[in-house]
Amino acid sequence: MMPGKQWGMPFDTSYLPPTQSDVVIIGGGILGLSVAFWLKKLESRRGAIRVLVVEQDHTFFFSQYSRASSTGPSVGGIWQQFSVPENVQLSRFSINFLRNINEHLAVVDAPLVDLRFSPSGCLLLASEKDAATLESNVNMQRQEGAKVCLMSPEQLRNKFPWINVEGVALASYGMEDEGWFDAWSLFEGLRRKVQSMGVLLYQGEVTRFITSSSQMETTSGEQVVLKRIHKVHVKINKSLEYQPVECSVVINAAGAWSGKVAELAGIGKGLPGTLQGTKLPVEPRKRYVHLWHCPQGPGLETPLVADINGVYFRREGLGSNYLGGCSPTEEEEPDPTNLEVDHDFFQNKVWPHLIQRVPSFKTLKVKSAWAGYYDYNTFDQNGVVGPHPLVVNMYFATGFSGHGLQHSPGIGRAVAEMVLEGEFKTIDMSPFFFNRFYLEEKLQEYRIL
Amino acid sequence: MAAPRAFLRLGAREWNGRARGIHGASESATPDRGQKKKTLLQFLSDHFRDVQALREYLLQKQLSKSNWKNRFQDKEWIRANERGSFPTEFLNFREVPVEAVDASGCTINYQGMSNLLPLKKLRSLSLERCPHVDDWCLGRLHLLAHSLQELSLAGCPQVSERGLACLHHLQ
Numbered sequence: 001m002m003p004g005k006q007w008g009m010p011f012d013t014s015y016l017p018p019t020q021s022d023v024v025i026i027g028g029g030i031l032g033l034s035v036a037f038w039l040k041k042l043e044s045r046r047g048a049i050r051v052l053v054v055e056q057d058h059t060f061f062f063s064q065y066s067r068a069s070s071t072g073p074s075v076g077g078i079w080q081q082f083s084v085p086e087n088v089q090l091s092r093f094s095i096n097f098l099r100n101i102n103e104h105l106a107v108v109d110a111p112l113v114d115l116r117f118s119p120s121g122c123l124l125l126a127s128e129k130d131a132a133t134l135e136s137n138v139n140m141q142r143q144e145g146a147k148v149c150l151m152s153p154e155q156l157r158n159k160f161p162w163i164n165v166e167g168v169a170l171a172s173y174g175m176e177d178e179g180w181f182d183a184w185s186l187f188e189g190l191r192r193k194v195q196s197m198g199v200l201l202y203q204g205e206v207t208r209f210i211t212s213s214s215q216m217e218t219t220s221g222e223q224v225v226l227k228r229i230h231k232v233h234v235k236i237n238k239s240l241e242y243q244p245v246e247c248s249v250v251i252n253a254a255g256a257w258s259g260k261v262a263e264l265a266g267i268g269k270g271l272p273g274t275l276q277g278t279k280l281p282v283e284p285r286k287r288y289v290h291l292w293h294c295p296q297g298p299g300l301e302t303p304l305v306a307d308i309n310g311v312y313f314r315r316e317g318l319g320s321n322y323l324g325g326c327s328p329t330e331e332e333e334p335d336p337t338n339l340e341v342d343h344d345f346f347q348n349k350v351w352p353h354l355i356q357r358v359p360s361f362k363t364l365k366v367k368s369a370w371a372g373y374y375d376y377n378t379f380d381q382n383g384v385v386g387p388h389p390l391v392v393n394m395y396f397a398t399g400f401s402g403h404g405l406q407h408s409p410g411i412g413r414a415v416a417e418m419v420l421e422g423e424f425k426t427i428d429m430s431p432f433f434f435n436r437f438y439l440e441e442k443l444q445e446y447r448i449l
Numbered sequence: 450m451a452a453p454r455a456f457l458r459l460g461a462r463e464w465n466g467r468a469r470g471i472h473g474a475s476e477s478a479t480p481d482r483g484q485k486k487k488t489l490l491q492f493l494s495d496h497f498r499d500v501q502a503l504r505e506y507l508l509q510k511q512l513s514k515s516n517w518k519n520r521f522q523d524k525e526w527i528r529a530n531e532r533g534s535f536p537t538e539f540l541n542f543r544e545v546p547v548e549a550v551d552a553s554g555c556t557i558n559y560q561g562m563s564n565l566l567p568l569k570k571l572r573s574l575s576l577e578r579c580p581h582v583d584d585w586c587l588g589r590l591h592l593l594a595h596s597l598q599e600l601s602l603a604g605c606p607q608v609s610e611r612g613l614a615c616l617h618h619l620q
Contacts, residue, residue: 099585118614119612119615121615176588301614
């Protein structure tokens with residue numbers, strides 16, 4: 001201890017997070033790291049903002065049963081065929097980011113990020129009743145600059161002879177800037193870069209928020225109680241020790257567990273129907289991804305095919321392997337308490353539809369399967385971004401129900417701009433505010449993969 | 450400007466190398482001077498920075514000259530001449546559709562490709578040995594799908610099988 005330096009603890013506390021941090025990001029998955037990256041990139045001078053990222057489980061991908069993050073197991077697709085214009089803009093921003101990834105994420109003396117992007121496009125199939133919606137969506141996407149073309153069943157059959165076009169009225173095929181990439185390399189690249197920029201990554205669990213409230217009056221004269229989070233209690237794993245971190249902004253990027261973190265801050269504790277009683281409707285939903293081998297399968301030109309009833313698949317590598325899965329309906333939702341794979345689900349729900357669409361998949365052999373969590377937004381399956389109206393310093397970056405990975409650069413930038421400037425500068429994400437849960441305005445996406 | 454500073458660094462390193470006798474970074478342009486007798490030109494460029502700068506300049510000119518040949522419909526290749534400028538008849542051909550572009554060795558990248566894409570009658574494109582052409586650039590070629598008959602990507606280090614998989618757009 002030199003004269004003039006701050007008095008620290010007389011014993012070794014280096015394994016604990018710091019006592020103060022300007023921004024605490026809860027959740028170290030792809031969204032949390034993206035927000036940390038953009039916060040450090042857009043700060044006004046170097047070292048202006050101290051960022052702390054708290055992640056529950058650092059082993060992420062390879063530990064079978066404690067996979068708290070959704071980044072590792074993801075299929076890694078990116079496409080621009082959405083029905084909400086802001087989603088299309090997010091995709092375009094993200095694809096430009098990914099194309100120049102090494103300009104953004106290069107760290108001295110570290111290997112370059114190799115995303116292994118396959119620009120194979122994405123094919124969305126629609127039945128008679130959805131054909132009109134698909135067409136209007138494609139027009140909107142074209143206006144935003146996406147290169148999508150509409151195909152009739154005959155054109156589909158000519159182009160992809162392995163498809164059985166029964167039941168398909170229209171299809172939209174993204175020609176450029178769509179495909180899939182390696183999510184894990186993006187995640188590792190972001191982690192390296194973010195650490196080199198000075199962000200602290202700690203393993204721990206957030207157990208409590210210390211808040212203070214104040215009574216305020218709105219312009220219409222109603223009484224509201226505004227809350228401010230002062231401290232975040234970060235508990236070290238496998239121990240009872242915790243560290244209170246004083247912070248000024250908390251970002252909830254906890255993915256599938258954002259709902260629980262929001263409850264800790266008191267969001268949703270009130271009479272139902274009021275703003276105080278509106279919960280954050282994000283909960284973990286289990287989704288399976290299956291990897292199968294089929295030598296008679298489609299071939300090299302297979303795009304990411306999304307069928308009418310929610311079944312999707314894509315080619316994986318050059319050895320006739322395919323990845324795919326299906327989004328179950330509300331009644332068939334698997335139990336999210338564990339990550340056990342239900343193989344019957346594939347047999348009963350996925351395989352029949354696959355065979356019907358691609359007859360050559362009859363001879364497929366499932367090689368492996370895994371499960372992961374979606375940060376599923378039960379309200380309208382689109383993300384939440386921006387501050388909470390009552391807990392004034394908690395910002396959300398969660399609930400993207402399967403699109404979080406592909407939109408992560410755009411979302412990170414939007415949240416960072418909101419925190420630093422107070423408004424969205426590049427992409428206007430105001431339709432994604434929390435208020436829509438209270439006002440019951442759904443921002444429905446046409447199809448979720 | 451970065452170029453003169455690079456030469457300065459090279460010059461300083463060489464001088465240090467000679468002063469110390471044996472050590473010194475020998476990644477400067479001169480070949481191993483152990484066995485071979487040095488030519489007069491090399492000797493001059495070692496000692497005089499201007500000569501070295503001149504040699505670098507000539508090398509650059511030589512490199513930039515070897516690229517970018519175009520061929521118009523039914524006509525022969527139009528190349529840049531020794532001084533790097535196109536012949537004056539070039540300007541008369543503004544309306545004539547371009548049939549073939551040879552951009553081997555060019556440092557063309559993703560943004561540069563957008564200049565090639567409006568050429569709707571392009572039949573042959575050669576992107577050999579282009580160091581910045583990668584899978585993303587190949588994804589853009591679908592706009593030329595109707596006319597393109599020959600595509601050459603030999604020696605492009607950043608193209609992988611994933612980019613080649615998306616060439617199925619070209620019939």
